[in-house]
Each structure stands twice: as structure tokens, then as C-alpha cells.
Amino acid sequence: MQQQQAGVEVFLGDVYQIESKPLVLQFSLPAISTTGTLDLGSLSYTYQQVVDGKIQKFDATLPLSIKVIEEGQAAAVKLNDNVIQQASQLRIAKQK
Numbered sequence: 001m002q003q004q005q006a007g008v009e010v011f012l013g014d015v016y017q018i019e020s021k022p023l024v025l026q027f028s029l030p031a032i033s034t035t036g037t038l039d040l041g042s043l044s045y046t047y048q049q050v051v052d053g054k055i056q057k058f059d060a061t062l063p064l065s066i067k068v069i070e071e072g073q074a075a076a077v078k079l080n081d082n083v084i085q086q087a088s089q090l091r092i093a094k095q096k
Helices: 081-095
Strands: 002-004 007-009 036-051 054-068
């Protein structure tokens, strides 16, 4: 991981074909007093792929945002068990 002027650069290593590479981001946010969508920034990535026998470079950017709701609504939010499980596995692997 390298600190950049406008963010952080993380190298995930080689990925082959349709292999997935999980990436977990953790944010420390102050209390937010307004509801709605909060922009956290963006995630830009680059990759190379063989197309017609030649290596080509591709890039894309994904927006990162969260939905801020009232405190009373938070109890009704259904958590994504799959995301929680994957994040937990990565945290455990990091501790080893």
C-alpha cells in the first residue's frame, strides 16, 4: 500500500481469468447529522487483459457512497451475511 497525493494505492497482485480478489475498505467517519447519500470518494482500478492475442490496458472508476438514515431506521436494516462473512475471513487472515 502506498500513500498517494489524492488517495491510497493498493496492489492486489495477479488475478487470472475470472478469479475474484476481495477488497475490504474500512472508514472512520464522524457522526453525520443529515440523511441522504454521502459521497466517500471513488475507487479507480486498472487491469490488463489479452484481447486478440495482445495485452491491452483497461481502467474504470466506481463511486463509493453510503446511505445515511435516521437512527431509528437502522435497526430495520438487513445486513448482508455474505459480506460480513467475507470481511471476517479477511480480518482473520490478516491476523495470522
